[in-house]
Amino acid sequence: MKKKGRASGENGDKGSHTGPSDTRASPLSSIVSALRSFGPGVVTGASDDDPSGIATYSQVGAKFGLGMLWMVLYLLPMMIVVQEMCARIGLVTGKGLATVIKNKYSKNIVYPISGLLVIANTINIGADIAAMATSTQLVFPQLPDIAATMIFTIIILVAEIFIAYTKYVRVLKYLTLSLFAYVITAVIVGGNFSQIISNTIIPHIEYSSDFIMLFVAVFGTTISPYLFFWQTSEEAEEDVAKHKISEIGKGRPNISKKEMRFMKVDVTIGMILSQFIMWVIIITTAGSLHVNGIVDIQTAEQAAQALEPLVKTFPYSGEISKIVFALGIVGTGLLAVPVLAGSSAYALSDTFGWREGLGKKFSQAKPFYIIIVSSTLVGLWISISDTNPIQVLIYSAVINGVIAVPMLFIIIKIGNDKKILKARTNGLLSNVVGWITFGIMAMSVGLLFFSWNQ
Numbered sequence: 248m249k250k251k252g253r254a255s256g257e258n259g260d261k262g263s264h265t266g267p268s269d270t271r272a273s274p275l276s277s278i279v280s281a282l283r284s285f286g287p288g289v290v291t292g293a294s295d296d297d298p299s300g301i302a303t304y305s306q307v308g309a310k311f312g313l314g315m316l317w318m319v320l321y322l323l324p325m326m327i328v329v330q331e332m333c334a335r336i337g338l339v340t341g342k343g344l345a346t347v348i349k350n351k352y353s354k355n356i357v358y359p360i361s362g363l364l365v366i367a368n369t370i371n372i373g374a375d376i377a378a379m380a381t382s383t384q385l386v387f388p389q390l391p392d393i394a395a396t397m398i399f400t401i402i403i404l405v406a407e408i409f410i411a412y413t414k415y416v417r418v419l420k421y422l423t424l425s426l427f428a429y430v431i432t433a434v435i436v437g438g439n440f441s442q443i444i445s446n447t448i449i450p451h452i453e454y455s456s457d458f459i460m461l462f463v464a465v466f467g468t469t470i471s472p473y474l475f476f477w478q479t480s481e482e483a484e485e486d487v488a489k490h491k492i493s494e495i496g497k498g499r500p501n502i503s504k505k506e507m508r509f510m511k512v513d514v515t516i517g518m519i520l521s522q523f524i525m526w527v528i529i530i531t532t533a534g535s536l537h538v539n540g541i542v543d544i545q546t547a548e549q550a551a552q553a554l555e556p557l558v559k560t561f562p563y564s565g566e567i568s569k570i571v572f573a574l575g576i577v578g579t580g581l582l583a584v585p586v587l588a589g590s591s592a593y594a595l596s597d598t599f600g601w602r603e604g605l606g607k608k609f610s611q612a613k614p615f616y617i618i619i620v621s622s623t624l625v626g627l628w629i630s631i632s633d634t635n636p637i638q639v640l641i642y643s644a645v646i647n648g649v650i651a652v653p654m655l656f657i658i659i660k661i662g663n664d665k666k667i668l669k670a671r672t673n674g675l676l677s678n679v680v681g682w683i684t685f686g687i688m689a690m691s692v693g694l695l696f697f698s699w700n701q
Contacts, residue, residue, distance in 0.1 A: 287481035288510070290586075291330060291474055292517025296426060296524045297583030298378040298576050299371055300468045302640035304525050305550050307461050308532030310542050311453075313446040315461065316533075319526040320447050322469050325684040326518040328677050329655065332662040333475045334510050337482030339671050341492040341500045344479035345597030347661055354598070360654065361594040367646045368473050368587045369622050373629025374639040375580045375587070376400060380630065381547045381637075382576040385569040393631060399577075400627045403584050407619050408609055415585070425574035426524050432557040433527040436534030443530060456698040463695050464641050466688050467648025469525070473590040475654055480593040480603075482510065487606055495604050496597070507671070528553075544637055547572070584623065592618040649692050655685040 307315045336347055349357040380395035387395075406415045452458070483495045491500035532553045536544070544550050551572035555565060589605065592615045596603035601614040609616045659681045662673040673681065 287478060287485065288330065288334065288513035288515070288517035289520065290481070290517070290582075291478050291514075292519075292521035294477075294579070294583045294586040295326075295469065295471065295474060295518075295521045297371075297468075297579045297587075298375045298382075299583075299640040299644050300525065301426075301528060301576060301579065302378065302544070302550065302637050303461070303464045303468045303644045304528040305532045305536075305553060306544050306637075306641055307465060308529040308553075309536040309544050310457060310461065312533040312537040313443060313530070314451045314453070315458075315465065316443070316446040316526065316529050317448065317450045318462075318465055319522050319529070321450070322466070322525075323518060323522045324680050326470055326522065327515050328680040329470055329658065329684060330474065330478050330518060331511055331514045332658050332673065332677065332681065333478040334482045334514050335507070335668065335671060336658070336661055337479035338486065338500070338502055338506070338510055339668050341483050341486045341498060342479075342496045343483060343593045343597035343603070344476045344658075345594045346496055347479075347667060348657055349598065351661060351664065351667065352657075356657075357598050360657075361598045363650050364472050364476065364594050365591045365618075365622065367643065367650055368591045369625050370629060370639070370646065371473070371643040372584050372587050372622060372626030373632075374643050375584050376403075376626055377630035378547065378637065378640055379577050379580040382551075382569075382573040385547055385551055386566075386573050396627060396630050399580070400623060403581065403588075404620060404623055406581075407585050407588065407623070408616060425571060425578055428554055428557055428571045428575065429524065429527040429531045432535065432554055433530040435556045436531060438534055447526070456695075459691065459695045459698050460645060461641075463648040463688075463691050464644035466691065467646065467651060468644035469521075470651055470655075470684065470688070471647045472650045472654050473587050473647070475651075475658060476590040476594045477586050478514075480590070480597075484604060484606060487604060494602070494607075502671075547576070547637060550637065584626070585619075588619040588622040588626075591622045592616070645695070648688065652685065652689045652692055655681070655688065659685065 307318075333344065336342075336344060340347055342350075345357050345361055348360065376396055376399055379399050380392055383395045383399075384390055384392065480495065483492075486492045486500040486502075487494055489500075491502075492498040532544075532550075535553045535556050536542075536549070541549060541552065548569070551569045552565075554568040554571050557568065557571065593603060595601070595618050596612075596615045599614075602612045603615040604612060607615070659673070659678070661667055662677065662681070665672055
């Protein structure tokens with residue numbers, strides 16, 4: 248996929264359309280213009296609500312009702328801080344995260360990290376493709392599972408190699424708007440508003456293996472290692488697109504205060520949107536599944552039932568809810584799988600010093616694109632194996648939660664390194680929130696392993 252500059256529409260002009268008509272722009276045209284101007288932070292936030300995220304948040308709402316809703320509020324500053332660190336590292340250094348880790352520590356550190364990332368990403372790709380195929384079969388039950396998985400894999404591979412990423416993601420941004428069906432459904436089934444606010448603010452904790460596993464899964468699917476690598480490299484891609492450096496890892500860009508502010512705003516908006524979707528998914532599934540006794544989601548059809556209240560007055564409401572659910576899963580999957588495969592390619596290319604970048608043609612960065620293709624094809628193989636895609640999505644979130652712990656430690660240390668970031672190291676707030684995030688995730692992973700051994 249070829250890549251062009253941040254917030255630049257397609258022509259480096261921030262998607263602007265100057266002239267008198269701008270002052271009378273309709274709300275819809277304003278939304279479209281805003282979507283076009285978003286940068287890597289918003290794309291990262293959108294890809295965070297991938298099929299794994301939807302499955303995990305749905306399971307949380309079904310299993311515990313509103314009991315884990317508070318995690319949305321407390322995770323938001325953690326997400327913003329961690330992704331801002333990653334974005335700052337990429338923007339300031341012009342390098343990918345694995346390159347920075349290798350330079351600061353050694354290859355002995357970056358090899359296992361990159362290896363674990365590729366394994367987790369590939370499992371996630373397989374689960375996402377399987378979930379997309381299963382969701383499509385809700386609408387087209389006559390479509391064979393293998394045919395659905397092959398169709399999505401081909402679409403993704405063609406997009407990854409031949410289509411400019413900015414064009415590809417522009418379409419997907421609109422497709423993922425189907426997730427806002429959860430917003431309307433949450434209003435319909437939400438119940439007592441004061442109870443929702445109370446559960447959003449006041450933490451509720453249970454010591455049970457189910458609670459701990461979903462706690463780790465929520466962290467893993469929300470603060471995911473693949474997003475660390477993706478965000479860092481995409482910011483470096485922006486440096487290349489703006490001709491601040493010749494290619495990723497070559498030279499040190501000169502970043503202005505205005506560009507730093509824009510990056511922070513972009514990341515903050517992306518994370519807020521991501522967490523808002525998490526919030527409404529939990530409210531929706533709590534009000535439509537949990538209250539009706541569905542506390543363990545095993546199939547895509549069960550997950551789709553969460554949207555039935557949205558269309559219950561329409562004929563064939565069950566079928567319509569399946570269509571809306573399938574659109575959300577397919578849209579986020581088509582966005583997330585290239586991000587997952589791309590982050591693996593960035594990590595390994597950084598590790599071994601290969602040429603990289605979505606702005607390059609296949610012939611210019613063959614190893615980079617071969618990793619993307621290989622990750623997707625292995626993911627395809629996983630997707631057609633005899634597994635439950637909904638459960639695998641949740642397990643992949645748990646794996647990401649485990650891997651994120653050492654990654655967070657390294658990112659925070661890099662964020663404080665003046666040799667790497669000069670005057671743009673972490674502030675006090677970033678350090679406090681970052682170390683709290685690391686501590687909570689490390690403790691929760693430890694409790695998870697302890698609970699499994701009981």
